[in-house]
Amino acid sequence: MIIHNTLGQKDEDFKPMHPGRINMFVCGPTVYDHSHIGHARTNIFFDVIAKYLRARGYSVFYLQNITDIDDKIINRAAEEGKEYSEVADHYFEEYKEIMGKLRIDSINYYARASLYIDEIIGQIKKIMEHGYAYETADGVYFNVRKFSDYGELSNQNMDQIRENARGVIKEEKKSPEDFVLWKKMKPGEPFWESPWGKGRPGWHIEDTAITEAYFGSEYDIHGGGNDLIFPHHEAEIAQMRSVSGKRYLARYWIHTGMVNINKEKMSKSLKNFIQTKDILKSYKPEELRFAMINSNYNTVIDYSTQLMESSKDAVERINIFYNKMKELNSTEGSYNIDAEEIINHFNAVMDKNFDTRSLIREFLAFISDANKNMENISSAAASKLIHIVEYVDSFLNIIYRKQNQESNIMDIIIDIRNHARSRKDYAISDYIRKKLEENNIYIEDNGNKTIWWIKN
RNA sequence: GGAUAGGUGGCAGAGAAGCUAUGCGUGAGACUGCAGAUCUCAUCUACUUGGGUCCAAAUCCCAACCUAUCCUCCA
Numbered sequence: 001m002i003i004h005n006t007l008g009q010k011d012e013d014f015k016p017m018h019p020g021r022i023n024m025f026v027c028g029p030t031v032y033d034h035s036h037i038g039h040a041r042t043n044i045f046f047d048v049i050a051k052y053l054r055a056r057g058y059s060v061f062y063l064q065n066i067t068d069i070d071d072k073i074i075n076r077a078a079e080e081g082k083e084y085s086e087v088a089d090h091y092f093e094e095y096k097e098i099m100g101k102l103r104i105d106s107i108n109y110y111a112r113a114s115l116y117i118d119e120i121i122g123q124i125k126k127i128m129e130h131g132y133a134y135e136t137a138d139g140v141y142f143n144v145r146k147f148s149d150y151g152e153l154s155n156q157n158m159d160q161i162r163e164n165a166r167g168v169i170k171e172e173k174k175s176p177e178d179f180v181l182w183k184k185m186k187p188g189e190p191f192w193e194s195p196w197g198k199g200r201p202g203w204h205i206e207d208t209a210i211t212e213a214y215f216g217s218e219y220d221i222h223g224g225g226n227d228l229i230f231p232h233h234e235a236e237i238a239q240m241r242s243v244s245g246k247r248y249l250a251r252y253w254i255h256t257g258m259v260n261i262n263k264e265k266m267s268k269s270l271k272n273f274i275q276t277k278d279i280l281k282s283y284k285p286e287e288l289r290f291a292m293i294n295s296n297y298n299t300v301i302d303y304s305t306q307l308m309e310s311s312k313d314a315v316e317r318i319n320i321f322y323n324k325m326k327e328l329n330s331t332e333g334s335y336n337i338d339a340e341e342i343i344n345h346f347n348a349v350m351d352k353n354f355d356t357r358s359l360i361r362e363f364l365a366f367i368s369d370a371n372k373n374m375e376n377i378s379s380a381a382a383s384k385l386i387h388i389v390e391y392v393d394s395f396l397n398i399i400y401r402k403q404n405q406e407s408n409i410m411d412i413i414i415d416i417r418n419h420a421r422s423r424k425d426y427a428i429s430d431y432i433r434k435k436l437e438e439n440n441i442y443i444e445d446n447g448n449k450t451i452w453w454i455k456n
Numbered sequence: 457g458g459a460u461a462g463g464u465g466g467c468a469g470a471g472a473a474g475c476u477a478u479g480c481g482u483g484a485g486a487c488u489g490c491a492g493a494u495c496u497c498a499u500c501u502a503c504u505u506g507g508g509u510c511c512a513a514a515u516c517c518c519a520a521c522c523u524a525u526c527c528u529c530c531a
Contacts, residue, residue, distance in 0.1 A: 006460095009460080026531090027531070028531085029530090029531065030529085030530080035531095036531085037531095038530085038531045039531050040531085041531070042531040043531075070529090072529070072530095154459065154460085154526075154527080155459060155460075156458075156459060156526095156527075157458095160458055160459075160527080161527080163458080163527095164457090164458075164459095165527080165528095203529085223531095224531065225530075225531030226460080226461090226525065226526075226531085227525070227526065227529095227530055227531070228530075229459095229460085229525095229526070230459085231526095231527085231528095232530085255531095256531070257461080257524090257525080258524080258525060258530095258531080260524070260525090263523075263524070264524080265524080265525070265530090266530095267530090268529095294468090295468090295469085298461075299461075299462080300461085300462085300523095300524055300525075302468095302524095304467090306467065306468085307467095307468080309480085310467090310468075310479080310480050310481090313480075314479085314480090316493095317493085317494095320492095320494085321493095321494090324494090357469085357470095358470085361469090361470080361478075364478095364479080365478085368495095371493090371495070372494085372495065372496095374494070374495085421489085424489075426489060426490075429489095429490095430490075430491085433490095433491075433492095437491095442492075442493095443491095443492080444491085444492050444493050445488080445489095445490095445491085445493095446488095446493080446494090447488095451493090
C-alpha cells in the first residue's frame with residue numbers, strides 16, 4: 001500500500017507501527033458556525049480511507065478532535081449574547097448530525113478540546129521543562145527557533161518563516177515565529193485555572209494533548225485539509241517531538257485539497273460559503289459523497305451544479321444497476337466473471353495512494369461491461385456482481401439506503417401496478433407511475449421485474 | 457517575494473516518449489405498450505507560450521506566462 005506523505009513529499013510504502021493496527025487522527029472543525037462543503041470533503045475522504053483500511057483487515061482507531069474553545073466561538077457567543085459553551089454545543093450537535101447524514105460513521109471518538117484541559121496543561125508544563133517554551137505577560141509561547149526541524153512538513157526554512165511572520169504581531173512574544181500554547185485570560189473570557197493563572201489553550205496544543213492521551217507520542221496517520229499544514233500541523237510536530245524526542249509525531253501525513261467556489265476558496269468576506277445542509281436539500285448524501293471522492297484527494301474541487309448533476313447521474317446509474325441485479329432471476333446466461341480477481345484489482349487501484357477517482361472509473365467500466373451483457377447474466381453471475389458492488393460500497397457508501405417501511409409499501413404498489421399491466425390496463429399503470437413520480441419516486445419496467453428509486 | 461499543486465475539447469479528466477482515452481453534454485438509432493434505464497453509432501478547431509534533446513515530445517530538459525492553496529483564522 002502506497003501513501004503520498006506530505007512529510008517529505010513523496011510516495012511511501014505504508015507500514016503501520018503495530019502490524020494490523022492503525023491509529024489515525026484527523027483534525028475536526030472549530031464549532032462556531034454551520035458545517036460547510038469543505039468539512040464534508042475532508043471527512044468523506046477520511047471516512048472512505050478508514051472504511052477501506054478496515055475492509056482490508058486493519059483495526060483502525062479513528063480519532064477526531066473538536067475545537068470547542070476558541071476566539072471565534074467566544075466572538076460568536078458575544079454577538080448572540082450566549083455562553084460560549086452553548087454555541088459550541090449547538091454547532092457540535094449539528095456537525096454530528098450532518099456527518100451522520102453523510103454516512104460518516106467510521107470515527108471511533110470525537111474528542112472535545114475543553115474536556116482535555118488537564119492533558120493540555122500537563123503537556124505545556126512538559127514542553128517548558130524541556131526548555132522549548134516560555135511565559136510572558138499574556139501567555140505561554142513555544143520557542144520555535146529552538147526546534148530545528150520546524151518547517152520540515154511545509155518545506156520552509158527557518159529564515160523564510162521568520163521573514164514571513166514579521167508582519168502583524170499582537171502578542172507579547174520573543175520572536176515573531178513563536179506560537180501560543182496558553183492564552184492568559186482577558187476580561188469576560190472563559191477560563192481554566194493553570195500554573196500560569198487563569199486562561200485557555202492556544203489552538204495547536206489540543207491536538208497533541210488529545211493524540212498523546214489516546215495514541216501516545218507517535219502514531220500512524222495524521223490527516224486534515226491542506227490549509228492546516230502551516231502553521232497548525234507544523235506546530236503540532238514541534239510540541240510533541242520537543243517532549244518525546246522521537247523522530248516523528250505521525251509517520252504519514254495526508255492532506256486533502258480545498259473545495260473552491262468559482263475557482264476561489266470559500267471565505268467569510270466573499271460570502272461564498274456553501275453549507276452542507278443546503279446541498280442535502282437538493283442532493284442525496286450518496287451523491288455528495290460521490291462528488292467528493294470522484295477526484296484525486298489532493299486536488300482542488302471546484303464545486304458547481306454541474307458537478308453535482310453529473311455525480312447524481314452516475315450514482316443513479318450505479319444504483320439502478322444494483323437494483324436490476326437484485327431483481328434478476330434467470331437460470332441461463334453465459335456471462336461469467338471472477339469476483340475475486342475484480343476485487344483484487346479494485347484493491348490494487350485503491351492501494352495506490354487511495355486513488356478513489358481511478359477506482360470509480362474502473363467501477364463504472366465494470367458496470368458498463370455488465371450492462372452490455374445484461375441478456376447473458378444468470379442469477380449466479382448476478383450474485384457475484386452484487387457481491388462486488390457491495391464490497392466497493394462497503395467503503396464508498398454510494399448505494400442509496402432504503403427505509404424498510406418504504407420498501408414494503410412500494411412492493412405492494414408495484415405488485416398492484418403489474419397486475420394492471422398484465423391485463424393491459426395501461427390507464428391504471430400509467431396513473432400509478434405518474435402519481436409516484438409526483439412524489440419523486442421513479443420506477444422502471446424491465447420485462448416482468450420493476451425497480452424503483454427515490455429522486456430528490 | 458517564498459513554499460506546494462497544477463495548466464490537455466463546451467465542462468470534468470486519463471495518458472510519464474509511439475494515431476490523445478473516458479465520462480458529462482449534444483445529435484441519431486436499437487430495445488420497450490409508453491416512459492425510463494441500458495446499449496450502439498456519431499459529434500465537439502483540445503495538449504499555455506517560446507526554446508532545446510530525440511527517428512519520434514502532452515510526456516524529458518531550460519525559460520516565461522497563467523491559476524489555485526499556504527506563508528494571518530481555516531477542512
